[in-house]
Amino acid sequence: MSETLGSFRRKISGAEKLQSVVRTMKALAASNIGQYENAVRALIDYDRTVALGLVAFFRQDKPAAAGERPESKDGRAIGVVVFGSDQGLVGKFNEALVDFTVAALGALPGEKKIWAVGERLHSRLKDAGLPPAGGFAVPNSVTAITPLVGQILSEFDTHRRQDEVGQVYLFHNRPEPGSLYEPASQRLLSLDEQWRRDLSAISWPTGNLAEVLVDGKQTLQALIREYLFVSLFKACAESLAGENASRLAAMQRAEKNIGELLEDLGRNFHRLRQSGIDEELFDVISGYESMNSK
Numbered sequence: 379m380s381e382t383l384g385s386f387r388r389k390i391s392g393a394e395k396l397q398s399v400v401r402t403m404k405a406l407a408a409s410n411i412g413q414y415e416n417a418v419r420a421l422i423d424y425d426r427t428v429a430l431g432l433v434a435f436f437r438q439d440k441p442a443a444a445g446e447r448p449e450s451k452d453g454r455a456i457g458v459v460v461f462g463s464d465q466g467l468v469g470k471f472n473e474a475l476v477d478f479t480v481a482a483l484g485a486l487p488g489e490k491k492i493w494a495v496g497e498r499l500h501s502r503l504k505d506a507g508l509p510p511a512g513g514f515a516v517p518n519s520v521t522a523i524t525p526l527v528g529q530i531l532s533e534f535d536t537h538r539r540q541d542e543v544g545q546v547y548l549f550h551n552r553p554e555p556g557s558l559y560e561p562a563s564q565r566l567l568s569l570d571e572q573w574r575r576d577l578s579a580i581s582w583p584t585g586n587l588a589e590v591l592v593d594g595k596q597t598l599q600a601l602i603r604e605y606l607f608v609s610l611f612k613a614c615a616e617s618l619a620g621e622n623a624s625r626l627a628a629m630q631r632a633e634k635n636i637g638e639l640l641e642d643l644g645r646n647f648h649r650l651r652q653s654g655i656d657e658e659l660f661d662v663i664s665g666y667e668s669m670n671s672k
């Protein structure tokens with residue numbers, strides 16, 4: 379036989395070790411999904427508080443120019459932030475997002491200035507004809523998201539002070555019920571009249587309307603910065619949750635395949651061992667019969 383009991387034992391041992399690694403990665407992915415989803419839920423109240431602050435500001439009929447230029451057609455570049463993955467075993471996570479981003483940006487006229495979160499995503503965007511102007515590392519925990527968002531906001535501030543960027547769009551994958559993830563987009567800036575009207579539609583939670591007492595421009599800039607922070611943090615956390623959901627599904631498939639492989643190897647091992655036992659028994663019986671016949 380081409381296979382021996384020793385070779386089957388080595389294969390079974392290797393498959394069991396691989397199964398242990400897969401189970402560990404599966405547990406880590408499930409744990410990571412939980413922490414990123416909890417981070418998104420924790421932002422809900424704060425996000426609403428920031429939105430209500432903007433509602434209070436605009437209901438005092440402060441002009442939009444107090445802190446932000448209205449949307450214009452002056453030829454400024456469109457800023458784009460895309461959150462991807464730098465880890466393996468996530469299926470078409472980056473590919474699907476790049477295809478979605480290319481299609482969405484193709485409908486927008488003008489120059490695009492792109493920042494990619496993730497080296498693998500950076501390469502895929504470049505191959506798709508959208509070379510990023512800069513990039514950031516993918517955070518590996520919830521606590522690492524805040525420093526990343528700070529870096530992105532700092533980059534925004536630099537280019538907006540130089541009046542190089544007008545509108546800003548955000549692209550990322552987010553987890554979806556019934557599927558692993560789904561590409562999504564959001565326009566963060568410019569803060570145009572439509573954005574202001576949408577905010578004004580939010581109902582105030584009490585009968586006592588708030589008043590803005592300090593300098594209007596300073597207040598609006600602070601509220602907008604918090605709005606950007608919440609939006610970027612949420613997008614990053616959702617992207618990481620979707621990434622780990624994809625990895626969890628991959629580990630579940632791998633665990634199933636390894637289980638089936640172990641069953642197959644076990645059957646073949648026992649069949650080979652039984653065959654060896656049968657041969658030994660036949661030899662014993664043949665020897666016994668040979669001795670009796672003399």
